Every structure is written in structure tokens, then in C-alpha cells.
Amino acid sequence: MSSTPLLEGRNIHFRYGDEVIFENFNFVIHKGDKVVLKGESGSGKTTLFRLILGFESLQQGDILYQGESLKNPETIRNLRKNSSWLPQDLNIGTGLVEDVILFPFTFQAHKKIKPNQSAIEATLQNFGLTPDEILQKSYSDLSTGQRQRIGLAICVLLNQPFILLDEPTSALDHDSKSKAADLLLNQNKRTLLSTSHDPFWVERCEKVIDLNP
Amino acid sequence: MDIIQLSWFQLSIAFISLLIPAAILGYYKTGLNSKMLIATVRMTLQLIFVGYYLEYLFELDNAWVNLAWIMVMVIVADFATIDRSELSRKKELLIPVFAATFFGIVLINFFFLELVIQLPELLEAQYAIPITGMVLGNCLRSNVIGINDFYYSLKENRERFQFFLSCGASRSEALYPFFQTALKKSANPTLASMATIGLVSLPGMMTGQILSGSSPMTAIQYQIMIMLAIFSGTILSVYLAIKLCNRTVFFENDMLDESILKG
Known part of the structure; x- marks a missing residue:
């Protein structure tokens, strides 16, 4: 008998006004799966992220997280405590890069795993960033590629069991992509759900969920 | 040294000064002259009304009547705060903003009127009404800046707030940076005026006291006190308004x- 899936979508219907996004949509994600969502723009990739993270309320159907319905706000909070999500617009903080990186570690849920300086520096170096230079810069002055790498570095440092990434490699060069894939996709226990148009990333994900009708 | 009483005729001469802004604003076709006219008429009528009303209030000098007048001022400030913050007049906002402003005013009034000035009678009109008015007027300005910034910034940076939540933040942890910015923005104007007061401008209350015959030292003592009351009152009411609204708008x-x- 298989164990309870990490996430299971059952008969999801969702629409924005008249626009139907999901109609009787089902999916299953098991613990440890590395999933990429496939679909044209407007097919509901970001909406699915938002439904899973509880930012949109389900209209019909249900999503179960470890067997518990996300209709229950407690389940949503439990999921969020075990996840991290990198939004596509990379609007993840203001002020110095150092403060942006450390802010999630001020949360009650992560206070105990606050990384030390050397762990932060090593992670940044892994993504081809020079710690001394970048940590004291203003986040708003960074290029899209640098922001993306900072966002991915936060996900790596948080080391959550469930990571959601929206187009994580769209502004990265080949080396950074390869590092991101090594750091995020090579952990058996971690579940990763992503959207991507990048063949390199898609190839490294072992499971595809097709959202096209 | 008594104040020179102004006759209505003398006051009407003062309106002639408006010809200067009217000419400048008219030349540059700013379209502000009709606005200026309406604002001037409103200001004059409102103040004449308040003048008569306060004369009556001072004569009566009853703590309950004074409290009722303070309530009216808070209710007007409540609607004005919501409207100027570009928010909808919903009970989810009107009730918490009223509660925050009222509680803030009561606390500040009690502290400054009863503990600092030590009024012989509770809520004596001559002190309670002008001090409440000054604190409330400033609370209104700061509340508008703070509340508007908080909720509109939350809308503009929705994904940032959601990113924090998705990383395990509780709602109040995810709101923390938005709160921080809103407090900074609403505190800054008062802090700036505190830092330059006396050097760049003589504040209205102090000027009024000096004109009506108080010694400059008495006037500055009251001015220092009122600045402290204003700053404490504004920060308290912005904090309470956002905290209380957040209980109903999520x-x-x-x-x-x-x-x-x-x-």
C-alpha cells in the first residue's frame, strides 16, 4: 500500500470571473517528487501554486496536504511552515541583501535554524556571488539574475522539505542553473514543485504535470 | 499686556491678502481659484461656528458636555481618516479606527491634563478642548499617512507578503516590515517639525498664547508639552488603528x- 501523498488535488474547479482555469483537475505529488508543471501561459501554473499555498481559496474540489484538507486554515499554516516559495517577480524584500536573506530567520518557525555567516557566504559563493560585495548592497539595486540567485540561496538556506519555484532559472547562466539544480534537486527527501520553460531544468525534474487541457 | 481685539471690519481687511495668491494661481491657470474660494469660505464659516460653540462650551464648562464634544471630534476624525486614506467606509475599518483614536486621545488627555497640568476639574474646557483638538488634528494626519501606506503597500507588494507567509511567517511576522515602514512614514513629519521648531517657525499655539498676553516662557512650556502629547498620541493611534483594523480586514x-x- 502506498503512503499518503504529500499533496493531492481532487476535482479542482477554479475560475477567475468567466475565465475557467481548472475544470475537474486532479494531481498527486509524493514526498520526494521533483515536479515541473507544463502548460502554456494562462494554463494555471501560478494559480496552482497560489491554491496550494492558500493564497486563493478553493471554489470546488479539494487539495489535501498530508491527507488534510487545505480548506482548514490550520493545514495551510502547517504547509507554509514546511515550505518556501520563490515568486516569479522576485519581490521578496527591501533594504540590504543581508537583511533580505536573514529576515525569514526572524520568524518563530525558523529562529532555531538561523545560518551563521560562513553558511551564508558558502551558499552565495555556490551561486557565483561574491559575499563581501553583495551582502551590503541594496536588494533593489540588484539585477534580475542576482535577485533570482539570492532567492534561490534563501530557499537553500531555509532547507524546507517542500519548495515551490516559479521559473527559477529564467535569468541564470548555465553555471548557476547547474548549481541550482544540484543544490535543490539532488536531495531525495525534498519535494520540489516548479514551473519552467527551460529545457535544462525540465530535463532534471523527474515528473511532469501537464496543465494543458 | 492685553490682546488688541479685532473688529470684524479689521478681519475683513485680512482677506485682501488673498488677491496675491489669486493673481498668481490665476495667471498660471491652475484652476485653483475656485477651490481657494470654497476653502476660504469653509474655513471662515467653520471657525465662526466653532468660535460660538466654544464660547458656549466654556461658559457651561461641564465635563460630560466636553466629553461629548470630544466624541464628536473623534467621530468626524474617524470618517476623515478613512476617506483620506482612500479606504472604503466599512464598519470593519470605521469601528477599529474610532476605537484606536478614542483610546489614544483618552490616554493622552488623561496623562497630560490630569498628571502634567493637574487640572483642578476633570476635562476643564479651556484646556481639554484645544489640547484634544491639536492632538486629534495631528493624529488624523499621521493616521492617514500610516494607514494609507500600510494597506496600499500591502496591495502593491502582495507577492512579498505572500513570500514571507510561504516561508513560514505568521500573519503578524509577515506584516512586520509593512508596519515598520508605515510607522516610519507617519512619524517622520512630526519628528521633522519637532527638530526645527522654534528655528524655522513659531508654532501656532505658542504664537496664540504670546498674542493673548502669556509670557514667552509659559508659552514654550505649553508648546513643549503639546509637542510631546502630539508625538505620543500620533504614534499610539497609528499603532492601535493598524493593529485593530488588522483583526477585521484579513x-x-x-x-x-x-x-x-x-x-
Whole structure:
């Protein structure tokens, strides 16, 4: 008998006004799966992220997280405590890069795993960033590629069991992509759900969920 | 040294000074002259009304009547705060903003009127009404800046707030940076005026006291006190207003009910 899936979508219907996004949509994600969502723009990739993270309320159907319905706000909070999500617009903080990186570690849920300086520096170096230079810069002055790498570095440092990434490699060069894939996709226990148009990333994900009708 | 009483005729001469802004604003076709006219008429009528009303209030000098007048001022400030913050007049906002402003005013009044000035009678009109008015007027300005910034910034940076939530933040942890910015923005104007007061401008209350015959030292003592009352009152009321509103304007999934925003 298989164990309870990490996430299971059952008969999801969702629409924005008249626009139907999901109609009787089902999916299953098991613990440890590395999933990429496939679909044209407007097919509901970001909406699915938002439904899973509880930012949109389900209209019909249900999503179960470890067997518990996300209709229950407690389940949503439990999921969020075990996840991290990198939004596509990379609007993840203001002020110095150092403060942006450390802010999630001020949360009650992560206070105990606050990384030390050397762990932060090593992670940044892994993504081809020079710690001394970048940590004291203003986040708003960074290029899209640098922001993306900072966002991915936060996900790596948080080391959550469930990571959601929206187009994580769209502004990265080949080396950074390869590092991101090594750091995020090579952990058996971690579940990763992503959207991507990048063949390199898609190839490294072992499971595809097709959202096209 | 008594104040020179102004006759209505003398006051009407003062209106002649408006010809200067009218000419400048008219030349540059700013379209502000009709606005200026309306604002001037409103200001004059409102103040004449308040003048008569206060004369009556001072004569009566009853703590309950004074409290009722303070309530009226708070209710007017409540609607004005919501409107100028570009928020909808919903009870989810009107009640918490009223509660925050009222509680803030009561606390500040009690502290300054009863503990600092030590009024012989509770809520004596001559002190309670002008001091409440000054604190309330400043609370209104700061509340508008703080509340508007908080909720509109939350809308503009929705993904940032959601990123924090998705990383395990509780709602109040995810709101923390938005609160920080809103407090900074609402505190800054008062802090700036505190830092330059006396050097760049003589404040209205102090000028009034000096004109009516108080010694400059008495006037500055009251001015220092009122600045402290204003700063404490504004920060307290912005903090309480946002805290209390946040109890009613979020859905269970921690998303802001954006129907409270007008823009």
C-alpha cells in the first residue's frame, strides 16, 4: 500500500470571473517528487501554486496536504511552515541583501535554524556571488539574475522539505542553473514543485504535470 | 499686556491678502481659484461656528458636555481618516479606527491634563478642548499617512507578503516590515517639525498664547508639552488603528480583503 501523498488535488474547479482555469483537475505529488508543471501561459501554473499555498481559496474540489484538507486554515499554516516559495517577480524584500536573506530567520518557525555567516557566504559563493560585495548592497539595486540567485540561496538556506519555484532559472547562466539544480534537486527527501520553460531544468525534474487541457 | 481685539471690519481687511495668491494661481491657470474660494469660505464659516460653540462650551464648562464634544471630534476624525486614506467606509475599518483614536486621545488627555497640568476639574474646557483638538488634528494626519501606506503597500507588494507567509511567517511576522515602514512614514513629519521648531517657525499655539498676553516662557512650556502629547498620541493611534483594523480586514487564509481599498 502506498503512503499518503504529500499533496493531492481532487476535482479542482477554479475560475477567475468567466475565465475557467481548472475544470475537474486532479494531481498527486509524493514526498520526494521533483515536479515541473507544463502548460502554456494562462494554463494555471501560478494559480496552482497560489491554491496550494492558500493564497486563493478553493471554489470546488479539494487539495489535501498530508491527507488534510487545505480548506482548514490550520493545514495551510502547517504547509507554509514546511515550505518556501520563490515568486516569479522576485519581490521578496527591501533594504540590504543581508537583511533580505536573514529576515525569514526572524520568524518563530525558523529562529532555531538561523545560518551563521560562513553558511551564508558558502551558499552565495555556490551561486557565483561574491559575499563581501553583495551582502551590503541594496536588494533593489540588484539585477534580475542576482535577485533570482539570492532567492534561490534563501530557499537553500531555509532547507524546507517542500519548495515551490516559479521559473527559477529564467535569468541564470548555465553555471548557476547547474548549481541550482544540484543544490535543490539532488536531495531525495525534498519535494520540489516548479514551473519552467527551460529545457535544462525540465530535463532534471523527474515528473511532469501537464496543465494543458 | 492685553490682546488688541479685532473688529470684524479689521478681519475683513485680512482677506485682501488673498488677491496675491489669486493673481498668481490665476495667471498660471491652475484652476485653483475656485477651490481657494470654497476653502476660504469653509474655513471662515467653520471657525465662526466653532468660535460660538466654544464660547458656549466654556461658559457651561461641564465635563460630560466636553466629553461629548470630544466624541464628536473623534467621530468626524474617524470618517476623515478613512476617506483620506482612500479606504472604503466599512464598519470593519470605521469601528477599529474610532476605537484606536478614542483610546489614544483618552490616554493622552488623561496623562497630560490630569498628571502634567493637574487640572483642578476633570476635562476643564479651556484646556481639554484645544489640547484634544491639536492632538486629534495631528493624529488624523499621521493616521492617514500610516494607514494609507500600510494597506496600499500591502496591495502593491502582495507577492512579498505572500513570500514571507510561504516561508513560514505568521500573519503578524509577515506584516512586520509593512508596519515598520508605515510607522516610519507617519512619524517622520512630526519628528521633522519637532527638530526645527522654534528655528524655522513659531508654532501656532505658542504664537496664540504670546498674542493673548502669556509670557514667552509659559508659552514654550505649553508648546513643549503639546509637542510631546502630539508625538505620543500620533504614534499610539497609528499603532492601535493598524493593529485593530488588522483583526477585521484579513481572511482566514491571511489574505487582505482588498475590497477595503478604493484605488
